[in-house]
Amino acid sequence: MRAAIIIPARYKSSRFPGKPLQALKGADGVAKTLIQRSWEAAMAASGFAEVAVATDDDRIAEHARGFGAAVIMTPESCRNGTERCAAALPGLAAAPDLVVNLQGDAPLTPPWFVEALRDAMAASPEFDVATPVLRCDAEAHAAFLEDRAAGRVGGTTAVFDRAGRALYFSKEVIPYTGRTFGEEETPPVFHHVGCYAYRPAALAAYSGWPEGELERWEGLEQLRFLENGTPLKCVEVEARGRVFWEVNNPQDVPRVEAAMARAGLS
Template sequence: MSVLVVIPARFASTRYPGKPLVALKGADGTAKTLIERSWLAAMSASGVDRVVVATDDARIKAAAEGFGAEVVMTATTCRNGTERCAEALDVLAAQYDIVVNLQGDAPLTPAWFVEELVAQLRAAPEFDVATPVLRTHGAALNGFLEDRRAGRVGGTTVVFAADKRALYFSKEVIPYRGKTYADDDETPVFHHVGVYAYRPAALQRYIAAAPSALEDLEGLEQLRFLDIGVPVLCVEVEARGRAFWELNNPEDVPRIETMLFQMGLN
């Protein structure tokens, strides 16, 4: 089955304008832009046939082509990364069995997250969309709670059924917890990792539907799938000692740079 990875990137982010071109220092002090680090993460995954950056901005296009990425220009009217992936697939006019959306704000995404996601979707014909989830330990959960107390929108959490079908995604921390957790404690909270694998048919259903009320309220594109009855498979992945964090706010830059240093990633 052929696999296309699309990295959607837009300059006009509501929370952090210009985010794809923000420089992040690695362990050796070398600075690379967020979009380059996300592209490198995508390129490191095995079993991928093609990786493209999808953007509507000439500055991002120039930067991406500067480090060797293939770029697909998409419309400014794309409301989110899933719509941009659908348009990129249309522009490329090529047939792929699976399209992976590796969002351009996830430079710490390990290759095995993408590989496991594709493998699980291949093995589950009853699902047309899959996304990785990561069980949090207390340190990550406490980071989410700290963000919420400070009025920052941090990581997304998810709850799912016994068959791994997603029930709900939220920028609030779900489910309710009646206790606190030490940094090393395993918790019942799952961090939703901002990567998706779709079959092309699911992308067509998505763009044919209007944005849902919950999608607009939460600012989470994947809720449209749940609203129109497309089941989303939650694939539990293992961190294997790697830290994971998305760049959502300017305050996340030093946090991610610290993680790059600790993991020895240049």
Template sequence: MSVLVVIPARYASTRYPGKPLVALKGASGESRTLIQRSWEAAMAVQGVDRVVVATDDNRIKDAAEAFGAEVVMTSESCANGTERCAEAFDNIGGGFDIVVNLQGDAPLTPAWFVEDLVAGLQADPVAEVATPVLRCEGETLNALLADRKAGRVGGTTAVFDANRRGLYFSKEVIPFTSESYADEAPTPVFHHVGVYAYRPSALAAYPRWEAGPLEQLEGLEQLRFLEREHPVLCVEVEARGRQFWELNNPEDVPRLETMMAQMGLA
């Protein structure tokens, strides 16, 4: 199956304007923008036929083309990354069996997360949409809880049924747990990794649906599928010793830079 990776990126983020152009310093001391690091993460994925950056902003376009990325311009009206991926896919004329949405705020996404995600969708002929989930260790769960206590929106968590179909995704920490966990101990909480794989039919349908109340309350695009009774396959991925976090707030910059230094990521 042919695979397209789209990296949606917008400048006018409500919580963090200009986020794609924020510089992140790696273990080598070199600073590269968030969009470049996300593109590099996409380029490391095996089995991908094409990678494009989808944006509505010339500043992001110019920066992306400067480091060699292919850019597809999209409209300012796209409400989220999935809508932007749908428009980009249409603009290039389609022609791929699976479209991956690797959002431009997740530069620490390991290649195998995306590879396992695509394999999971390929292995389930009924599934139209899939997304990775990663079981939290105590350190990650503590960080999620600390963000919420401080009034920050941090990572997203997911719960799913016995067939790995998503039941709900939330910016709250779900399911509820009152236990405390050691840093390396597995917990019952799954961190949602902000990557999606779609079959073209599901991606084409998405922009035609109005956002439902849950999507609007949580600000989570994948809930539109659930509210329209389209299951989302949750593919469990393994950290393999890698730390994972997304850049959601300015406070996340030093956290990501520390993680990159600890993992030796340039």
């Protein structure tokens, strides 16, 4: 299976304009931009034929080329990362059997998350789309609740059936538990990791569908697949002691920097 990673990045984020060029300090105190750290996370995954940044912004493109990334320019009309991956597909060096979308705001994505996603797709030909999910510990669950209490749109949660088939994704904390959890407890909540694997046919179909109503209300691109009856496999991944969090808002920058310091990530 020839697999490629595409990192979609746009400058005009409604919640965090210019987010890909936001600097984050690593454990060594050195600052690198969010897009560079996301590219480095992608490059750390093994078994991928190529990695490319897909953007519509010349500032991001110039910066990405400066640290050595391949860049594919895509239309400004792309409404989300999945549409941008579909637009970037013809710009890859060779046609892939699988495309992994590693979003440009997830520098804490460990390589084994991406590799597990690829391997699950190889083992599950009945699925054309897959995404990783990570069971929350008490600290992560508390961070979700803190964001919602403060009126911030933070990470995304996922619910799925016993076969791993996605049932729903939400910016709300689902399933509802009505309480917090102690350090030794395991909340029944799964954090959706902002990463997807698609077969090219699924990307082509997605681009031909109109934006879904649930997708629009939640602001979650993956709901378009569910609204059009395309099964989406949730692949449970293991933290292995690493904290996972995306940069959704400016308030997430110190959270991610603290996680990088804790993990010794430079």
